[in-house]
Amino acid sequence: MQSIYLDHNASTPLYNEAFEAMRPYLTMEIGNASSLHQAGQRARKAIEDARARMASFIGADDPSEIIFTSGGTEADNMALKGIWAVSQNKGKRVISSPMEHAAVRQVLRQMAGEHLIDLVLAPVSSSGVLNANDIQPLLTDDTILVSVMAANNEVGTVQPLSDIARLCRQKQIPFFSDGVQAAGKMPIRVNDMGVDLFSLSAHKFGGPKGAGILYIRKGTRMVSLIQGGRQEKNWRGGTENVAGIVGMAKAAEIAQQNLERDIAKLKNLRDTFENEILSKIPQSRRNGDLKKRIPNTSNMCFEFTDSSAMVAALDLQGVACSNGSACTAGSPEPSHVLLAMGLPQELAHASLRFSLGHTTTQDDIKKACRILIETVQKQRETNPLWEERQRHLK
Numbered sequence: 156m157q158s159i160y161l162d163h164n165a166s167t168p169l170y171n172e173a174f175e176a177m178r179p180y181l182t183m184e185i186g187n188a189s190s191l192h193q194a195g196q197r198a199r200k201a202i203e204d205a206r207a208r209m210a211s212f213i214g215a216d217d218p219s220e221i222i223f224t225s226g227g228t229e230a231d232n233m234a235l236k237g238i239w240a241v242s243q244n245k246g247k248r249v250i251s252s253p254m255e256h257a258a259v260r261q262v263l264r265q266m267a268g269e270h271l272i273d274l275v276l277a278p279v280s281s282s283g284v285l286n287a288n289d290i291q292p293l294l295t296d297d298t299i300l301v302s303v304m305a306a307n308n309e310v311g312t313v314q315p316l317s318d319i320a321r322l323c324r325q326k327q328i329p330f331f332s333d334g335v336q337a338a339g340k341m342p343i344r345v346n347d348m349g350v351d352l353f354s355l356s357a358h359k360f361g362g363p364k365g366a367g368i369l370y371i372r373k374g375t376r377m378v379s380l381i382q383g384g385r386q387e388k389n390w391r392g393g394t395e396n397v398a399g400i401v402g403m404a405k406a407a408e409i410a411q412q413n414l415e416r417d418i419a420k421l422k423n424l425r426d427t428f429e430n431e432i433l434s435k436i437p438q439s440r441r442n443g444d445l446k447k448r449i450p451n452t453s454n455m456c457f458e459f460t461d462s463s464a465m466v467a468a469l470d471l472q473g474v475a476c477s478n479g480s481a482c483t484a485g486s487p488e489p490s491h492v493l494l495a496m497g498l499p500q501e502l503a504h505a506s507l508r509f510s511l512g513h514t515t516t517q518d519d520i521k522k523a524c525r526i527l528i529e530t531v532q533k534q535r536e537t538n539p540l541w542e543e544r545q546r547h548l549k
Contacts, residue, residue, distance in 0.1 A: 158473050158474075158475055159473055159474045159475065159519045159522055159523050159526075160475045160512070160514065160515075160519075161474060161475060161476045161509045161510060161511060161515070161519075161523060162475045162476055162477050162508075162509075162510055163451060163510045163511060163512030163515075164308050164309075164336060164359070164451075164452060164477075164508065164510035165477060165510070166358050166359070166364065167339075167358060167359060167360060167361050167512050167513075168361065168512070168513075168514055169358075169361060169362065169363055169402070169406075170361040170362070170405065170406050170409050172405055172406075172409055173361060173362055173363065173402040173403075173405040173406040173409070174363075174402065176401050176402055176404075176405040177363065177398040177399070177401055177402040177405075180198070180201065180397045180398035180401055181398045184197055184198060184201075184397070186198040187394055188201075188202050188386075188394070188395050188397060189384060189385075189386060189394070198395075198397045201397055201400070201401050202223070202395055202397060202400055202401075203218070204404070205223075205400045205401055205403065205404035206218040206219075206221045206223070206404075208404040208407060208408055209221045209355075209368055209403070209404055209407055211411075212338075212343070212404075212407040212408070212410075212411055213334075213343045213344070213345050213353065213355070213370060214343060214344035214345055214346055214347070215345055215346075215370055216346065216373070217373060219373075219388060220370055220371055220372060220373060221368050221369075221370060222368060222369045222370075222371060222387050222388065222390045222391055223366070223367075223368055223387055223391070223395060223396070223400050224354075224366075224367045224368060224369055224391060225365055225366070225367065225396070226356045226357070226358075226364070226365060226366065226367040227256075227258055227333065227335040227354050227355065227356035227359075227367050228258040228356075229367065229369075230354035230355070230356075230367050230368060230369035231256075231258040231259050231262065231333055231354050232258070232262055232380065233369050233379070233380050233381075233390075233391070234302075234331045234352040234354060234369055234371075234377070235259065235262050235263065235266075235300070235302065235331065236262070236266075236380055237377035237378050237379065237380060238299065238300045238329050238331065238352075238375075238376075238377045239266065239271065239272060239299065239300070240377065240378040241376045241377055241378055242299035242300070242329075243299075245297060245299050246273075246295075246296070246297025246298060246299050247271070247272045247273045247297065247299065248272070248273045248275060248295055248297045248298040248299060249263060249266075249267075249272045249273070249274050249275070249298070249299060249300045249301075249302065250275050250276075250277060250290060250293050250294065250298060250300070250301045250302070251263055251274065251275075251276055251277070251301070251302045251303065252276060252277055252279060252285055252302075252303050252304065252314070252495075253276045253277075253279055253491065253492075253495035254279055254283065254304065254307050254309075254312075254491075254492045254495050254496075255302065255303075255304055255333065256304060256308055256333055256335065258333065259302055259304070259333050260491070263302070272299075275293055277289055277290045277293060277303075279495050279496060280444075280496070281496050281497045282312065282443060282444035282445075282447075282496070283307060283310045283312035283442070283443045283444055283492070283495075283496050284312050284313075284314065284315070284444050284447050285303060285314050285315065285319070286315075287315050287318035287319050287321075287322060290319055290322060291322050294322060294323070294326050294328060296326075298326070298328050299328070299329070300328065300329050300330075300331060301319065301323050301328055301329070301330045301331070302330075302331045302332070302333070303316065303319055303330075303332055304332060304333040304334070304335075304336070305332045305333065305334040305336070305337040305341075305343075305348070305353075306334070306336040306337040306340065306341065306448075306449045307336065307443075307492060308335070308336045309452075309454055309479055309490055309492040309493070309508055310442050310443030310444075310448070310452065310454040310492060310493070310496070310508075311336075311443060311448035311449045311451070311452030311453075311454065311510075312443050312444050312447055312448050313337075313341065313447050313448055313449060314332075316330075316332055316348040316349065316350060317347060317348055317349050319349075320348060320349025320350060321349060323349075323351075324349065329351045329352065329375060329376075329377075330349065330350050330351050330352070331350065331351065331352040331353070331354075332348065332350045332352070332353050332354075333354050334353045334354055334355055335354060335355060335356045335359055335367075336359060336449065336452075337449065338355045338356075338359055338360040338407070338410065339359065339360030339361065339410035339414070339417070340360075340417075340418070340421070340449040340450060340451055341418070341449055341450075342414065345370055345372070350370075350372070351371075351372045351375045352369060352370060352371055352372070352375065352377075353369070353370040354367065354368070354369050354370075355367055355368050355370075357399065357402065357403035357406060357407075360406055360407065360410045361406040361409060361410055361513065362399075362402050362403040362405075362406030362407070363398070363399050363402040363403065363406075365396060365399050366396055366399030366400055366402065366403040367403070368403075369390075371390070379391060379392070381393055413513070417450075417513055418450050419450075420513075421450040421451040421511050421512075421515070422450035424511050424515055424517065424520050425450060425451060425452070425453050425511055427517070427520055428453060428509065428511075428520050428523065428524060429441060429453050429455070431520075431524045432455060432524060432527060432528070435524070435528050436457060436527075436528055436531050438457070438458040438459065439455060439456065439457050439458070439531075440455065440456045441453070441454065441455055441456075442454040442455065442456055442493060442496065442498065442506055443496075451510055451511040451512060452508065452509075452510050452511075453508070453509045453510075453511075454493075454506060454507070454508045454509075455506065455507055455509070456498070456502050456503075456505050456506040456507075457505055457506075457507070457531050457534075458501075458502065458505055459505070459534075459535045459538045459540055459541040459544070460505050460531055460534045460535060460538070461504060461505065461534070462478035462479075462504055462505055462506055462507055463478060464534060465478070465507055465530060465531070465534060466478050466507065468530050468533070468534065469526065469527065469530055472526045472529075472530060473526070474522075474523050474526050474527065476507050476508060476509050476510075477507070477508045477510075478490070478506065478507055478508065479492070479508065489503035489504045490503050490506065493506055509523075
């Protein structure tokens with residue numbers, strides 16, 4: 156059975172071109188980029204070329220503002236803890252949203268639990284979008300950081316970063332954004348966004364797992380977390396993952412070249428999918444803002460079903476999707492994102508995320524719709540509450 160992969164927000168297929176770019180650094184080019192001999196200097200050149208390409212990808216002024224990491228989680232930790240470490244004389248207040256990925260959310264919760272910070276969560280609308288006007292009164296003199304993700308990994312909503320950044324600049328508060336789900340799905344220009352720190356992960360836009368970046372705007376005060384050698388401008392000790400870095404830069408180049416085309420394609424496929432499902436499955440609904448979202452993500456609720464059972468049943472039929480973030484898979488708790496948006500627990504438990512990518516086809520969508528419609532119907536037939544509802548309707 157050929158799988159229909161609709162979980163690109165968890166991970167994307169590696170571009171063939173990215174793999175080919177990596178191949179020499181997995182086989183023949185074995186030099187350490189810190190070594191002075193020719194093999195080492197070839198690795199160094201590959202890294203610096205990749206740094207320049209990643210700076211171009213996000214619209215950074217200077218390649219030196221790009222720090223290579225092992226992925227989004229490390230970059231998020233580096234930003235949050237690095238800013239905190241130099242800000243203790245100013246205060247402890249950190250402003251964030253209740254919709255953040257676990258790589259941000261869990262870090263801030265742990266720091267708050269250890270009384271290292273005073274964590275304040277800004278309110279979020281029922282459509283999953285923050286309002287900068289709600290954040291403004293939260294920015295007190297002892298605020299040391301604001302952390303708001305660019306695009307949500309579960310419902311796809313895009314946050315008003317430039318509006319929030321404007322408020323932060325007025326009070327000289329560092330502004331960090333987890334941009335992992337934004338890459339390859341929307342234009343990224345860190346100067347227009349106004350962020351001081353921005354994280355990306357390669358495997359979310361056709362690159363390899365185990366590679367990412369943290370953008371640090373020049374003049375931003377923070378400390379490094381990983382001590383060791385003098386790699387990455389002294390920001391991150393440890394021998395660089397040359398193959399992963401090169402593959403990430405190639406994937407970023409391809410994603411940037413294809414961005415406009417992919418946005419149009421994904422939006423069309425997503426809308427086709429949603430319209431078909433909403434018209435054929437009663438008691439179904441979209442979750443999240445219909446316009447302020449990345450084009451590949453559809454979060455839908457199917458009342459009188461259980462999302463975990465649905466994921467398993469769909470997988471058996473060859474459709475891969477999720478009921479939330481891959482990093483919280485297996486948790487019995489409903490999505491914290493949907494709860495923050497005001498969904499009751501029973502509806503949050505009945506919601507699925509479908510995320511499309513550059514390999515998704517019209518035929519995939521057609522088949523997925525048919526399988527999803529059949530699966531929802533079968534799941535509901537085993538639910539006594541659904542049967543009772545049907546009797547009342549008669």
